[in-house]
Amino acid sequence: MTQEHMTEIANFLARYLSYMLGSGVHTSRVVRNSKRIGAALGVDVSIHTSQKTATLTVTDSECLFFKTRVVDIPAFPISFEWNADLSALSWAACDEKMSLEAIERKFAEITAKPRMNPVFVLFMVSLANASFCRLFGGDIWAMLITFTATMIGFFTRQHLTKRKVNHYIVFIVSAFVASICASSSLALGIDTAEIALATSVLYLVPGVPLINGLIDITDGHIQIGISRIVNAFMLIICIAIGMSVTLMLVKDSLL
Amino acid sequence: MWPQGRIPVKMKEAFWNSIAAYNSATWIWQIAMAVVAAVLPALLWFRPKEWVKTVTKLYMAAVSLWIAFVYYMKYGAVRDYSNVMTIFWCLVALSWIYDLATRFSSFRKSGKYSAIGLAILVLPLAYPFISVSRGLEFPQITTPMIPSGVALYMLGMLMTFNRKINFFAFLLVMHWSVIAISKIAIFKIPEDALLAAACIPSMVIFFLQMLKDAGQSSFKPSGKYVKTLIYAVAVLLAGCMAVA
8 A cells, every 4th residue: 555545544534523523413323434444445544523623543453553633623513414424425435445536535525515505494493493392381372482482593693604604603693592582472472471471482492402512422422522512501501591681581590 | 371360450450551641641742753654764765875774773762762761661650560561662773773783774675575574664543543443532542653663664674675674683573572462362462463464474575584684595404394384384373373
């Protein structure tokens, strides 16, 4: 194996694992997949991950050469599709003995797939929150108010994110806007108004980072696991701040 | 579904009494603001200068603050949670001030839907007539300067001059029309059906426009599925209105 070829493998694997980590895949899966592709290409891969960066070293089987790369982890939206497709790519590389060029081509195809339509996401998130409202016992009016309150909150989030506002501020503002809109149900005297208020911010709950953090810790990736959980808790605190402002304004208490 | 029997009579009385107090004390101001509201679309239609657009946005913010502080905080204070509505209408005002600061919406005609927009613009004038036809008497009647009338006016302006709209304001008006749907049932105000009915086609038109602006080719699922979803939600809202 030439040094040049090893450099190409290291560069590709650095990109591969940064995309996986950035799209919300838990660490042990990223490590396992990267090692699998490395094994298919005849190299050993060692990886160290943190919240913002990852380091990998690629060594050839005779330990004559090694290449190390440190990459920033890009902040992509959570993508279960990338998670599944990029994992499948690692299996395909292993089973079909794909060349590096073929793997890179397939990787480019997967990452170039169109993103979710923001209008579609806006509607689906709002419908999901209205469904949560129903699950928690809300009536039809509470559901409708939750639907539109979520829509306003989520649109605010999309707009501020597009403007590159700090994401903690985005969470505080979005939680405030959604909950203040949902609190209008209190003025109508709806029996389940408080359910509408409580469920209007559920779209902000950082479920994936929380689950990934726990999986990482139980798999032994303590450092990144704690980072992810701390990050998720920060977001939960931001939701709490936004909602607390509403409750203090509207009910003079925290319910 | 709706706890009809449990709506306290006191709540309905407080609602109509606050409207009566508001109309008695502010009818002259309401007429003045309605005149300004009538002049602005005419100016935007015939002389769409930059200062007219600025004045329109300032008027939208001012009229929202009027509803927040005069209608809800002063005369609606007897109602439960009127402070919530004050905050909500401050949010509407904020959306117009933000729009003014970012100069986002253009208040320009697109050549489409202007007729629907003009029809919606006239609808708030129907409020007092519907009230009178129901046997109500001044001051206990609805007017164009109550929250739903103002929301309807905003919707009409957004629809008439829809080249590039203030989407925050539209979503807040849409939220208000959902509240209006429930108010038809709770406070027995059939006038609010005007807002609810105008909001549903507006919702379809604005979201389809938003979908087009987003550029469908670079996203999934394909546009036809998203359009179907938008129509389905519109039908759902219309169904709720029918139930109310």
